Amino acid sequence: MTDSTTAPAASAASTQRTPSTRTAKTLAEKVWDAHLVKRGEDGAPDLIYIDLHLVHEVTSPQAFDGLRAEGRPVRRPDLTIATEDHNTPTVDIDKPIADITSRTQIETLRRNAAEFGIRLHPLGDAEQGIVHVVGPQLGLTQPGITVVCGDSHTSTHGAFGAMAFGIGTSEVEHVLATQTLPLTPFKTMAITVEGTLKPGVTAKDVILAVIAKIGTNGGQGYVLEYRGSAIRALSMEGRMTICNMSIEAGARAGMVAPDDTTFAYLKGRPHAPKGEQWDQAVAYWRTLASDDDAVFDAEVFLDADELEPFVTWGTNPGQGVTLAGAVPDPASMADPQQRASAERALEYMDLAPGTPMKDIRVDAVFMGSCTNSRIEDLRAFASIVKGRRKADGVRVMVVPGSARVRLEAEAEGLDKVFTDFGAEWRFAGCSMCLGMNPDQLAPGERCASTSNRNFEGRQGKGGRTHLVSPLVAAATAIRGTLSSPSDVASEVLV
């Protein structure tokens, strides 16, 4: 007979770490422990409270359908917010969406948000945009909170010292219904970047170098904490770029301890605490940094002074070199699996070993995505292209991460800089990051992209992607070949 009151231990439980036995804690452990609704026993997962649930049209329909089937309400609509991003068109946004699947997903989200009482920022709204741009910009993403979204790049929000990670559709349903998730503790990895970045080297180059170093599986099972003087010196936008791509290193999440840069970014944002509550919040946020004697399960070190602008040559984000480098020769790779993957990648990318990266011509430049579409990214891009013309035959798309970023950019006159340059200035959304809407590469087309994934077909069937920073994207758009910002007049560098 079964015992109906107690559960046998979960079979798939892992005993990766036992946080309760450590007195000194890392940032990740502090946030985790502050959200424990129930500590799992006998290897069962912990039950973790979720402070903020971001919803978009692609991974939510079945979750809402599941709630409906079981007659369950959304437990905390006041901790939930939805926006439209993956499928939204970035031109003619006032016209009906042509693609039927896209239109259905968006209409379904609108119906579900209305039925379940969830705040939605639809296409055309000033706060519409990529979920990972919208949360921080509204001041909803705050230090020490837990954030989830049915999207792997939820790791972006870790830049504020939040524990933020992507979840699957059934977990979306679970959070909607219970505002909690059963989770097994993650391991912790410290990634320390000390020193000063050279001019022209940005957060994007740091994270591409990290991934090239630890590999696309190097972070598996870990929460990464980025630390060191080079990280402290970064703006919030830069930290978001780094945390965003933690997922490309295989990690569940990335985090940066909150500091004065974080507080200055948050202060005065619509949902940031006000008055006395602000002081209480800041006092708490200051306690979140990893304790000096906290132990990480793994540690990685990088020297910021040595980093150069980076670019990928292959079909995963770990296949990258500096722009001054060349396409590597698979024959020189000792690991047979790595060699086979490089051979396949070069065939897909149509590149010969030994080709200098700067000799590679592109057909398109995509400036956008949740990695690099915030106002600072657009300013960086504009600082290089201002007063110039793009290379002939290169299509340049600039897609702001949110409608708010678009408005800000226009107020600063950046739109004029882009259009004078010959770029297309578009409406907010994921756009060519994943080519779910009509913004896609044609087969064989090559693109320098500020997004985060260079998988086969990611930006359109047969499309070839080189991941780069906004500065490298700008220099490339000017010269038509992959270029370092220093190749186009160093005096305009930010």
Added chain:
Amino acid sequence: MEPFTTHTGVAVPLQRSAVDTDQIIPAVYLKRVTKTGFDDALFAHLRQQPDFVLNRPEYVRGSILVAGPDFGTGSSREHAVWALRDYGFRAVFSPRFGDIFRGNSGKQGLLTGVIPEPEIERVWRALAAQPGIEATVDLEAQTLALPGLAVPFEIDAYTRWRLLEGLDDIGLTLRDETRITEFEAGREAWRPTTLPIGTP
């Protein structure tokens, strides 16, 4: 979720190994926005072959699937479980399952029982002798019984308990609802809410 104690229905011999989730439900069906109505998508490509087992009239109403080794391997799509469930399957037996598929099944009320290959083959022979006969799955006793043949199956204790109790993940968590409410009562007032600004 409905509790699973015993189930009696038509047993279907799927005499194939390594039926991955892409065969269970091809990728083109993943674009839908519902969680139900995937019955037509189940084995969509295999069903185009006239001699595929589910195309035989005696198996059309099948609800117990008896498959070869490595069932449900490959991509983690939850739709594979939805499609089996929507078609009417309550239980699947195989000598080996893909891990993620197995995890997803247990969460959604589809029983996955492990039966060693020689026993699976005995079941196949028994079904071939009498196509369309009913079998009974007894989760308490952990047996799959056909007329004249009963084979034991394995299932981990935790999943078995959840199936017997009819607890999906959410149901399981909601058993701790008092704790969730208590936790919520202790949350600091300054933590963000998404309520439109100006709403108390």
